[in-house]
Amino acid sequence: MKVVIVGSVAAGTSAAAKARRNTETAQITVYERDHDISYSGCGLPYFVGGEVDGIDELTPRDPAWFKARYNVDVRTGHEVTAVDAEARTVTVRDLTTGRTFVDGYDELVLATGVRSVVPPLAGIDLPGVFTVRNPSDARAIREWVEQRQVRRAVVVGAGYIGLEMTEQLTRRGIEVTVVEALEHAMPRMDTDMSARVDAELRRNEVDLRLSTRVAAIEGDDDGVTGVRVGSPDDGDTVPADLVIVAVGVRPNLELAQQAGVRIGPTHAIAVDRQGRTSVKHLWAVGDVAESFNLITGEPMWVPLGSTANKTGRIAGDAMTGGRLEHRGILGTSIVRVFDLGVAQTGFTEEQARAAGYDIEVLHNIKPDRPEYLGGKPLVIKAVADRASSRLLGAQVIGASGADKRIDVLATAITFGAHVADLFHLDLAYSPTYATKDPVHYTGMALANAISGQAPLVTPAELDRRRADGERIQVVDVRSAKDRAKSAVPDSVHIPLDQLRQRSGELDPNLPTVTYCNKGVTGNAGQNVLRNLGFSDVANLSGGNQNYQQSHRTRAPAPSRADH
C-alpha cells in the first residue's frame, strides 16, 4: 500500500505516524510546500514576543527524524498541484528545481490546512504588514520588530491569534492598538464574558477600538506608517510601524475542489467519522476538514490543533485497518490574555438559543481556591438545557484555574453530564489548589434553577422584562456599605439579616428578584422569601457585579464627540 499525504503540520504527520505504527509494509510519503514541518503553530506568537527564544523550539522535527523514526518520506518544498482521483495520482512540483512529476497512491490524505484571510485593503501589501500562520511569518515579524525597533503596532482582529500577538507585542514594550469590527474582543464568546476580556486588555494599556473597521493601511516602500480606521470621510489614523492582520483563517480547498470532493455546509471538506471524503481513497484531516458537534451531531468547523491531532491519527488508523472513529468536538479552547485565562467549551448562551434550546444560564463568581491562600476570582458562565437538564457549555475566565475548570466541564459534557452530576464529582480538595470547587457550585445552582427550587435570571433578562413593562420587585440583600458602591436600579434594600423580619414590606405575589454582590447571598435571600410563601422569586445570576459588568457591556460605545 502506498499512502500519500499532502501537508505536514499536525494532522498530516499524525496520520503518517499512526499508519506506520499500525504497519511496516505501507510506503508513506508526505509532500510539504513549505520548509518547516510538524511545527507548533500555536506557539508562534510566543516566539515573536521572545517568551520562546528560538524558532527551532517550535520546529523540533525534520524529515530526517521522520525517516529514522517512522520510515516516512517527508518531501519539503514540494507542492501537490493536482489530483487525478480516477488514476489515483497526484502532480507534484519540486519548488526548488521547478520540475514537475506524477506520483501514484492507494490512499491520499489531504492535510492542507488553512490560510490567513487577507482582506483586500489598500496598503495590505506594504512592508511591515503580516499575517501569522507559519514559522516563516513569525521569523519575519520578529526580524521586522527587532530591525525596525518597532514602537507602535496595530493588530487587526481580536480573536485568539490577535490577542496572543497583542499580549506578546505588549510584552516587548510595544504600544498596541487592537482594531476589531465587532463589539467585543473574543467575539466567539457571549458579550457579557468577552467584556471581561476587553477590560483586561485596557487594564494592560492596550488601545482597544471596538466596532471599528480598517479603511486602509498607510505607508510607503519603506514600510507601514499607520492604519486608517473608520470611514474614509470620518476616520482616524493610528500610527504604526507594524501591522498584524488576524481576521481569521480559511481552509485550503483548491485540491479538494479540483478532485471533486464534497464541501460541507461549514465550507470545509465533508468527511465521515474516520476522515473519508466523498471521493474514494481520498481522506481529509485537520483544519481543512469539517468536524461535528459532539452534542448535536451537526457539522461544525473550529480549526484547532487538538482536533487536527485527533483526526490525523484516526484517519491514519482507519486506512491501515483500525477502527478509531472521531466522536465530535465541543470547540474547547483557551487563550491567555495577560493575567487571565479565557476558556470556553460547548455552547455559548447565544449559540444555545440560536440552536433552539430552552436554557438555564448561570454566572458563578467564586475564587479558584481559598482567598486566604491567594485565590483569585474565577467566573464560570454555564448553560444548560432545561428539558434534559444536560450541561450544554461553559465559558470560564480567571487568573488561575480556568484551564482546569474548562477541562473538567468539557469532560463532563462529553459523558452527557446532567447539571446535578457536577455536585457529586469527587474532585481534589486542598486549600493550596481548590476546596469546594466552583464546578460544584455551578452544578448545584443550575440544578436548583432547573428544578424550580431556585430560579435564576440573567441581567439581560431582567432588563428585557422590565423594558417590556413587567413590574418586578428587585430586592438588594447586601449590606448598606456594598449598596453604596453601586446597585441595580429601582431596587429595594433589605439586608439578608433583616429579611425574615421585614419580609412584610414586600409583596409576596409580585415577581421578585433577589441579588447580592456575586450571587450566593442573593440565593440565601431567595430561599427565605420562597419559604415564606413568595410565589415567584428568582436570583440575579452573578449578582450586582455581573449586572454592572453586563451594563458596561450593553451601553453604546461613546461617540467620538464625547472625547
Place this chain on the structure above:
Amino acid sequence: MKVVIVGSVAAGTSAAAKARRNTETAQITVYERDHDISYSGCGLPYFVGGEVDGIDELTPRDPAWFKARYNVDVRTGHEVTAVDAEARTVTVRDLTTGRTFVDGYDELVLATGVRSVVPPLAGIDLPGVFTVRNPSDARAIREWVEQRQVRRAVVVGAGYIGLEMTEQLTRRGIEVTVVEALEHAMPRMDTDMSARVDAELRRNEVDLRLSTRVAAIEGDDDGVTGVRVGSPDDGDTVPADLVIVAVGVRPNLELAQQAGVRIGPTHAIAVDRQGRTSVKHLWAVGDVAESFNLITGEPMWVPLGSTANKTGRIAGDAMTGGRLEHRGILGTSIVRVFDLGVAQTGFTEEQARAAGYDIEVLHNIKPDRPEYLGGKPLVIKAVADRASSRLLGAQVIGASGADKRIDVLATAITFGAHVADLFHLDLAYSPTYATKDPVHYTGMALANAISGQAPLVTPAELDRRRADGERIQVVDVRSAKDRAKSAVPDSVHIPLDQLRQRSGELDPNLPTVTYCNKGVTGNAGQNVLRNLGFSDVANLSGGNQNYQQSHRTRAPAPSRADH
C-alpha cells in the same frame, strides 16, 4: 420540626444550611464543644507556616453570622454527652457554666468528626508535642514556634498533614526530620510514586527517616528536647524543640456507640445514601460516617472535607424532604509537597490487585505543557481493568497541572470512562496551558495495551519475571548518549533509527521488552518489532527513568553501618 446537630465544622454546618434553605419552619440547633466553628481545618498548617497571616482567615464565621444568615442557633462551648434515641433527647453540658440540660429533637445529626491518634509513647504529653486538628492546636503550635524560636522539629508520620506541616515548618527556616514507620512518605500511594515524594522531601533538605519507629519523646517540664527513634537498644536521638504527631485520625464514635448505632466495617458509622444510621431519626455526616467506593459500592472511609461538605448537604436535604443521594467517593486527594503537586484518585495498583482486578498499569511521563513555554515533567500512573477496559484510578505527581489532571481523570472515572474515551476528550489546547494532553496519551497507551496492540510491562513485573528465570530480550532503543547515563541491566542496545535494519540481531520468538527514557520511543520500537513479526513485545512502562526510580524504591535501605 426540630433538628439538632452535634458538631459545627464542615459537615454539621452544611447540613444546617441546606436544611434551612429547604424550609423556614424547622428549628435548627448546633452544639459545638469547641469555640471555633465552620473552620478550614485543611488550612491550619498554612497558618502555622505563616503563609496564612491570621487564624481569623480560617475561621471567618461565627454563631452570629449563622443566626443572621440561616436562623440557625450555634451553641459553642456546649458538649453533647449522651443521646436517648427512644426519648429523642440529648444531654448537653455547657462547658462554661458546667450546667447540664436535656434538649429534644425530631432529627439528630452526628457530625462529631475525628480526633488525632495519639500513640502511647513516653513523653507524648511533654510541652512542645502537638497534634494538628483544630484552630486551637494551630495557634498553640505557632505560639510555641515563635516564643521558643524553634529551630529543629520532628514530624511523626508522612501522610497529608505530616507533609503539609513539614513543608510549612521548613518554610519558616526550621530543620525538619520526618519519621515514618512505613517504607515511604505518602503511604497511601503506590511505592513507585511515593518514592518521588521521598526524593522531593530530601531535595528540600528534609531529614526523612523511613521504616523508622519512634521509641520515646525526650524532654522535661520546660519542653521537648528530642525524639528517640529505633529500638531502645539500637536507637538514635533526633534533637528537637518541637514535635508534631500526625499518625492519623479516628472517628469520634462515643455518642454513636452509646446510642446503639451500627458501626461499619471501616470502623466509622454505617449510613445509607442519605446519611441515615441504623437508629431512627439519627443521622451521621462528615468524617465520622462511612462512605462507599464509587466504583465498587464497597464501604470505604477516607476523611476529607470534600466528602464532609457533600454528606452534610445531602442529609440536610433528605431530612427536609429532598432527594439528594450520595454517590460514593474515589478518595480523590491532593497535597502540595514543596514544588510538587501529589494527587490520587480511585484505585492504586496495589489496591486494585488486592481487590482482585486483572489490571493494566501505565506510567506516563510527559511535560504538563510544552517545554518551550516552561513545561515541567508530570508523571501519571494510571490503572485500568483489563476485562472491562474501564479506568480504575490514577496517581499524578508534577510541579504544575497535577490538580487539573487528577480532576479530569476523577470526572472521567465517575462517568465510567473506558480508557479509549480519554483520547477523544476535547480538552483546552494552547501552549500556555497544554497542547496534546498527558491525559490523552494516558488513554491511548492504556487502550493499546489492553487491546493487545502495544502491551506494557512495569519495572516491577519485568524484574519479577526475570527473577522467576524467564528469558527476556530487553532492547534499549535510545541513543548511545542516553544509554551511557544509566540502563536496564542485561539489555541489548539498538537505537530506534537502526532497529528496522538490525532487527535480525534479535530473536523474534523470545519474549521481548523495548524501552527508552520515558516510554514514547520505546513504544515506537515495540511497534516496529511487532509489525516485523515478533510475537511477544512489551514496552517498559515509563521507560528507563521509571525503571531507575523503581529500583531506588525497591533497594533495601542502607544499614546504619554503611554511613
